[in-house]
Amino acid sequence: MTKVTATSDSHLSGVAIWRRIADAVRLDIVGGKLARGDKLAGEMELAERFGANRHTVRRALQALAAEGVIRTEQGRGSFVDSAKRLSYPIGRRTRFSEGLAGQASELRRQVLGTRLENASASVAAALGLVSGAKVTRLDTVSLADGRPISRATSWVVYRDFPDFAARFAGEQSTTAVFAGLGVSDYVRASTRISARHADAEETALLKLAPGAILLVSEGVDADVNGRPILYGLSRFPADLMELVV
Amino acid sequence: MTKVTATSDSHLSGVAIWRRIADAVRLDIVGGKLARGDKLAGEMELAERFGANRHTVRRALQALAAEGVIRTEQGRGSFVDSAKRLSYPIGRRTRFSEGLAGQASELRRQVLGTRLENASASVAAALGLVSGAKVTRLDTVSLADGRPISRATSWVVYRDFPDFAARFAGEQSTTAVFAGLGVSDYVRASTRISARHADAEETALLKLAPGAILLVSEGVDADVNGRPILYGLSRFPADLMELVV
DNA sequence: TCAACTTGTCTAATGAACTAGACAACTTAG
DNA sequence: CTAAGTTGTCTAGTTCATTAGACAAGTTGA
Structure with a gap:
């Protein structure tokens, strides 16, 4: 999974951190690293991996869920809900x-x-x-x-x-x-x-x-x-x- | 030139308006619509075209200038300073x-x-x-x-x-x-x-x-x-x- | 049932993004 | 020189992005 340098330069890029996280996770899905039905890492783990806050990760996951790429279930986790490119x-x-x-x-x-x-x-x-x-x-x-x-x-x-x-x-x-x-x-x-x-x-x-x-x-x-x-x-x-x- | 719907959905995209304007202008340059040395439209005109504030346009132009794509001169305007793709x-x-x-x-x-x-x-x-x-x-x-x-x-x-x-x-x-x-x-x-x-x-x-x-x-x-x-x-x-x- | 782990939701604070208006500084054409 | 048009630079206010912490609510396995 691609690492995103978070806080340091988000204002230089003009691209919000939550969107970059969403792009990175989507890339793993459409690129084939994650298959339909696979469980994503937890919000805490993703937050640590991307060096961002859990709320920021949640916003990224909400965007992906709105796109239909993943599906999130309380208490269980997030799961891949789309196919390859x-x-x-x-x-x-x-x-x-x-x-x-x-x-x-x-x-x-x-x-x-x-x-x-x-x-x-x-x-x-x-x-x-x-x-x-x-x-x-x-x-x-x-x-x-x-x-x-x-x-x-x-x-x-x-x-x-x-x-x-x-x-x-x-x-x-x-x-x-x-x-x-x-x-x-x-x-x-x-x-x-x-x-x-x-x-x-x-x-x-x-x-x-x-x-x-x-x-x-x-x-x-x-x-x-x-x-x-x-x-x-x-x-x-x-x-x-x-x-x- | 591509129109960007500005205020309405900038927070939905996770991409800042100034960056989208910069991308649109850069596209006109590397795509060949504007050649090296050509004068860009004025900041006011660009602001109106993209439905954004002049300050937002200025930020986009500053980003392009930092990339070396354009050059801005007080009192004169901004000029293309890079070649085609x-x-x-x-x-x-x-x-x-x-x-x-x-x-x-x-x-x-x-x-x-x-x-x-x-x-x-x-x-x-x-x-x-x-x-x-x-x-x-x-x-x-x-x-x-x-x-x-x-x-x-x-x-x-x-x-x-x-x-x-x-x-x-x-x-x-x-x-x-x-x-x-x-x-x-x-x-x-x-x-x-x-x-x-x-x-x-x-x-x-x-x-x-x-x-x-x-x-x-x-x-x-x-x-x-x-x-x-x-x-x-x-x-x-x-x-x-x-x-x- | 209980403990551990997951996501959901709330409050609060900081800084960046964007808008608005005004005026200064510079260039160009008349 | 002057007027019109350009970019440069302030101030100020609103909204959004991000962080932080706390607790509720759902799931799972021992």
Whole structure:
């Protein structure tokens, strides 16, 4: 378990001690050191381990209980109440549902909306367009067993696929939509991965605790001729997901 | 620029408002929205944008100035004083120095130490050993232009490469060490990527602000026959680095 | 039943975080 | 030079984070 230097520099970090303790304990759980049903150390022992007060530890445990990660019972202790992280595979043939099959019993992609917009500098660069060119934007949230696990935004060149938005309403899968538009196959041309804190909108949509960390995956899909067809920006809660290359 | 809902839920997140503002502004800088030398919005405008007090914004800017990300001048404003994120390539032939060549003028790997230890459950599983088998552990910190950009730990099967630790003292590159041990080529068999907050030791070694986010890359290198030879765990400051697949 | 150990709840005190307002000091454009 | 706009620095008050100690309430095993 990771040690947190408590009192000395909590005011320098801007991150409350109870949150750092909660993060450390959650890491042991989603990282596999503690399995579902395991008993956590007692509040006194945790307080000593982190060099903090028992009340501070209690606040961390309350946050984890509110997230559904642990469950606390008076007189007995706290127990792990969640599973390991899901692994999202990334490769040349990244497909959403195939990769997670077997790790969750129910996968669903929910469309937040589509709209036509002018490509920003970064979107235009990724798709090989001039800045301001028309693109179709698709916003989605994906759920595994009812729990949100990713927030994705995709941009498609409007000139090449004017029907993209309309077709997506009927189909649930990007692969199927492109198949209907004459693109029988596509591959991931490049992927960039970074990490940051979730903003307010992401916190709400992904039902996260405020201040949660996101893994951000940014990539371009290209057809068999290497022409860019889709630019995607996916955000995964780092506590729930890991990316496997 | 990302909006932060300020007063309403700062106490629920455990992350101070000034830190969230600092993170949002830093994200605009390392993400490329603001270039070196650009002028930031004024303190009043930032305060309004984030729904916070000017004093709170000032604290965020002071933190960024202390990190060396911006520079503030009385009567004039604040200016960007740092460059974009470095991109670390990940693929079947991940090599440290090759990938970053051209992005920094000086790359250095510093050996913190080597030691013989018994494989933990996760290390044993990755290398295909029984738990407790002897492995050589190597701890390093890498620097680009004098700035720490990664903290890595590697484990090598002792039985297969008993001289690994000794040889690493002379050579600076893992590739060169394996070449001297008869492994002419090796490839990355698998990579898992996650993200979390830095702990106290990582914060110190990587010279980070407390509470910084790390990208964690975990992978196994295998020789041409597919036999695992090295298990590596690398941690990159998410503000300085992104991973490119 | 009893003793030891667990979590739950209360009071109290200190310091940091945040807000609010005012004014000084500096820079720039007119 | 002047006016407008910028950052720097005070004071003051409220809320939250953290510590400390004490005791209640539930669980477990001897």
